[in-house]
Amino acid sequence: MTEINEVPSPFCGAGTDDLTIQVDGTSLKVIKNGCAINTPAFEQPLADTQPRVNGTITDLATAVAKAAAILQSAKQPLLGGCATDVNGMRALLALADKTGAVVDHMSFNNARSNILTLQDSGWMTTTLAEVKNRCDVLLVIGTDLESFTPRFFERYLWTDAAMFLENPVQRKIIYLGQAPSGNASSSPTGQDAQVFECTQDQLPEAVSVLRALIKGRPILAESAGGIPITDLEVIASQLKAAVYGVVTWCVTDLRFDHAELTVQTVCEIVKDINDQGSRCSGLPLVGKEGEQTANQVCGWTTGYPARVSFAKGFPEYDPFLFDSQTMINAGEVDAQVWVQAFNVNAKPLSVTVPTIVLGRSGMAFEQEPDVFIPVGTPGIDHAGHAFRMDNVVAIRLKKLRDAGLPSTAEVLTAIERAV
Amino acid sequence: MLIKLTGGTVYDPASGIDGKKQDIYIHEGRIVAKPNDDRPVDKEYNLSGKVVMSGAIDMHTHIGGGKGNIARTLLPEDHRQDPVPRSIITRSGTGYAMPSSYVTGYRYAEMGYTAAFEPAVLPINARHAHMEMADIPILDKGGYAMLGSDDFLLRMLTAKKDQKAVNDYVAWIINASKCIGIKVVNAGGISAFKFNQRKLDLDEKNTYYDVTPRQILQTLATAVKELGITHPLHVHGCNLGVPGNVDTTLDTIQGIGGLPMHLTHIQFHSYGTEGDFKFSSGAAQIAEAVNKHKNITIDVGQILFGQTVTASGDTMIQHANHKHAHPNKYVCMDIECDAGCGVVPFKYKDQNFVNALQWAIGLETFLLVDDPWRIFLTTDHPNGAPFTSYPHLIRLLMDRSFRNDMLATIHPEAQKMTTLGSINREYSLNEIAIMTRAGAAKIIGLKDRGGLGPGNWADITVYTENADRQKMFEKPDYVFKDGELVVVDGQVVHTKWGTTHIVKPDWDASVENELKGYFDRYLTMKLGNFKISDDEITEDGRGSLTVHPTKGVAL
Numbered sequence A: 001m002t003e004i005n006e007v008p009s010p011f012c013g014a015g016t017d018d019l020t021i022q023v024d025g026t027s028l029k030v031i032k033n034g035c036a037i038n039t040p041a042f043e044q045p046l047a048d049t050q051p052r053v054n055g056t057i058t059d060l061a062t063a064v065a066k067a068a069a070i071l072q073s074a075k076q077p078l079l080g081g082c083a084t085d086v087n088g089m090r091a092l093l094a095l096a097d098k099t100g101a102v103v104d105h106m107s108f109n110n111a112r113s114n115i116l117t118l119q120d121s122g123w124m125t126t127t128l129a130e131v132k133n134r135c136d137v138l139l140v141i142g143t144d145l146e147s148f149t150p151r152f153f154e155r156y157l158w159t160d161a162a163m164f165l166e167n168p169v170q171r172k173i174i175y176l177g178q179a180p181s182g183n184a185s186s187s188p189t190g191q192d193a194q195v196f197e198c199t200q201d202q203l204p205e206a207v208s209v210l211r212a213l214i215k216g217r218p219i220l221a222e223s224a225g226g227i228p229i230t231d232l233e234v235i236a237s238q239l240k241a242a243v244y245g246v247v248t249w250c251v252t253d254l255r256f257d258h259a260e261l262t263v264q265t266v267c268e269i270v271k272d273i274n275d276q277g278s279r280c281s282g283l284p285l286v287g288k289e290g291e292q293t294a295n296q297v298c299g300w301t302t303g304y305p306a307r308v309s310f311a312k313g314f315p316e317y318d319p320f321l322f323d324s325q326t327m328i329n330a331g332e333v334d335a336q337v338w339v340q341a342f343n344v345n346a347k348p349l350s351v352t353v354p355t356i357v358l359g360r361s362g363m364a365f366e367q368e369p370d371v372f373i374p375v376g377t378p379g380i381d382h383a384g385h386a387f388r389m390d391n392v393v394a395i396r397l398k399k400l401r402d403a404g405l406p407s408t409a410e411v412l413t414a415i416e417r418a419v
Numbered sequence B: 001m002l003i004k005l006t007g008g009t010v011y012d013p014a015s016g017i018d019g020k021k022q023d024i025y026i027h028e029g030r031i032v033a034k035p036n037d038d039r040p041v042d043k044e045y046n047l048s049g050k051v052v053m054s055g056a057i058d059m060h061t062h063i064g065g066g067k068g069n070i071a072r073t074l075l076p077e078d079h080r081q082d083p084v085p086r087s088i089i090t091r092s093g094t095g096y097a098m099p100s101s102y103v104t105g106y107r108y109a110e111m112g113y114t115a116a117f118e119p120a121v122l123p124i125n126a127r128h129a130h131m132e133m134a135d136i137p138i139l140d141k142g143g144y145a146m147l148g149s150d151d152f153l154l155r156m157l158t159a160k161k162d163q164k165a166v167n168d169y170v171a172w173i174i175n176a177s178k179c180i181g182i183k184v185v186n187a188g189g190i191s192a193f194k195f196n197q198r199k200l201d202l203d204e205k206n207t208y209y210d211v212t213p214r215q216i217l218q219t220l221a222t223a224v225k226e227l228g229i230t231h232p233l234h235v236h237g238c239n240l241g242v243p244g245n246v247d248t249t250l251d252t253i254q255g256i257g258g259l260p261m262h263l264t265h266i267q268f269h270s271y272g273t274e275g276d277f278k279f280s281s282g283a284a285q286i287a288e289a290v291n292k293h294k295n296i297t298i299d300v301g302q303i304l305f306g307q308t309v310t311a312s313g314d315t316m317i318q319h320a321n322h323k324h325a326h327p328n329k330y331v332c333m334d335i336e337c338d339a340g341c342g343v344v345p346f347k348y349k350d351q352n353f354v355n356a357l358q359w360a361i362g363l364e365t366f367l368l369v370d371d372p373w374r375i376f377l378t379t380d381h382p383n384g385a386p387f388t389s390y391p392h393l394i395r396l397l398m399d400r401s402f403r404n405d406m407l408a409t410i411h412p413e414a415q416k417m418t419t420l421g422s423i424n425r426e427y428s429l430n431e432i433a434i435m436t437r438a439g440a441a442k443i444i445g446l447k448d449r450g451g452l453g454p455g456n457w458a459d460i461t462v463y464t465e466n467a468d469r470q471k472m473f474e475k476p477d478y479v480f481k482d483g484e485l486v487v488v489d490g491q492v493v494h495t496k497w498g499t500t501h502i503v504k505p506d507w508d509a510s511v512e513n514e515l516k517g518y519f520d521r522y523l524t525m526k527l528g529n530f531k532i533s534d535d536e537i538t539e540d541g542r543g544s545l546t547v548h549p550t551k552g553v554a555l
């Protein structure tokens, strides 16, 4: 039995790297700094380690040959999931390039709200260490921060020290939209967050009027999105008065049509404040299960984020047309590879076409795919790299055990060579 | 395998050879002397009538790291116009202003370049920069680690830590981030912007730290020198783009007191305030100062007309410039108590007075600086123009009548404000070879690159002599990388992976004690996880590290 310190996590998106993990053979136990997301993800027991073809256990070479044969005969393959590390994504893109596949990260419909905003008008953002050391006012838009990132407040706000704040416990936390599910946002000295509640479908209106107030436009209505204008004014004035205000949101929590327009309004609020002569930054929270990794690697390899078609022999990007679910529903795909090295519960949406799954060991299926190859989890079974949700920091994932599982990159490269 | 390149006209300034007919032999990736024995030549290339130079080296080009990927993601419309299909040999990708990584490697190689250096590696983003550069085929690469707005250094300076402590920190950073040089961007200004300062002059204090840009430059230039790092402190000065910044730049040159310093994209720092539009050329003053101060080297950062995207660590300036964004969108980021980045798309127009004069200022600088060993050909890709415009730029430098024809087409008021038309100088092939090869290798500190003498790695480019220098330089007949033929007639015929060039100056291990506490207390990553290990670059079997000597330190 060994203990490994300073283990970085590929699961929480925040790149938490202070975990201590006890390794006993192939079983792992988080003994320090776990959380509701990381602990179960690391401790998930090892299950099958052998590939299957049509439900029958076989060796890796046979499974790879079968996968290659499926892709070889496909007119329009899809490489979905895309939940892996940097090397896995590199291999996935090489395979897509060779087979003319569509590449689509499983969370792209969420990420799209941010990406459309970025591509239409841009944004001003910050990263976690800046939040930790500078943020004196945090405005949370429509997001339950603590369920998304359980240790967010502990690690980045209620810290013992901050370089530029005399008293980190005096930071102001403001929620607009849903109320927090727990009390992580209450300061260690017992100060609760200010909560201005409205429903999902009221959020676009509330955010729009908040922007108008920040721009100093006259508002005749008495409330917007169910929130009294006087309350929105309270938010506006605190944000404008902040030394370093931060506005955060998680697109997964913005479950209404055209959320990108609300994201854009939020980003314009941040820009407006900076143009008015104060500092303010956005903090878009994304990045679980390889989302940021997929977008980054696809970004430098193709010029576009991770929803790209290679069907014409070069990368084409369309955030709507290449939605894998839409393509499958329309019968536009005749084979798929699903890559999910992190989460046994994230399975292909449909197996109506010949399906190859590279999944985390223990993935169970209602309908057995044509080929299942259990792959190692980056950061557990092999070393690797992953991008943190704030988009700048890449973390070096460690190998913690040897369960004999191949990496995503090894399997995809073998398939690519066999095609 | 013994390869012989027969009868080419060789321009090899590293060996003092200026256009001499000479055979070159290649064995196991390196250039060798003519074998004494009668060993048979396995492959011979008849290069009579051809021009032979070593592979070109771009010493300042933004090819790796977060801001490049932001620039790509920001501009899908820019890539859509330039799809690059897959071939049997090459991967697919996209151009244009910020091409995808594979296309970057191919297009550089197809112009005869064999190495390129990313000048703005944020230490916290270095892992990303190296991963991205690992996906650039053919080229060798390397990076300069960015310091000067990182809170650790600013705290050290405020606490009046001694030079030795700073040196240890600088050496630690360059080791941890696997870089070959140190760069400063708007010294202290990226930090100042986080404190809401919107401008920062050379002697202006950060509102929080008791530090001025001048002090930062002096301390870091001293550190680089004392650590024996060959590449001088690489400086993106204060007040980029601001009319009147020529005074700041002259003051920066004076103020460094003879320490080696490289001033990058100096075109953007050579503006006066004369004339009807209060915008004028300071190129003559800058060139005079550079000619006089032998400790100074520069690259130009030439602008060329058309759409591009500017990507810089200088958030302060980029934020101020967002009102010029074309198309109208931009990104600014504050980053990890380390630095920042700003990405602003930009279209330089020949009928815009300011852009037209910027174009002329860059060319004046090239033509007025005497010593080609101390000036380098850059567009600050993609900030002044994409790197693919280098052959055009070379023609502007080598062909006076072409230059004057172009000059006649720009904004008329800008024509009046430049001396360009009266400058007769035309660069020679030897001077181009110095600027883009021998001089670049020397200033970066690359051992065994940038020259054609025996012992050098066989990075070789062969051109067909052509009076149209643009045509000549955009389509080499052959390019060899480490002795392997990678390009024929301007097309990639074979790909391979280049190495990553680094230096490893010594540091006192005790520096980690203080850093560890700082990381634990203020940052969001553990010190041990911050440092990039060798195997991160080499483990996939494609990458490799080449360590270059530091002065006075044996390898």
Ligand SMILES: [Zn+2]
Pocket (backbone or CB within 6 Å): B060, B062, B119, B264, B265, B380, B383
């Ligand atoms: Zn630059």
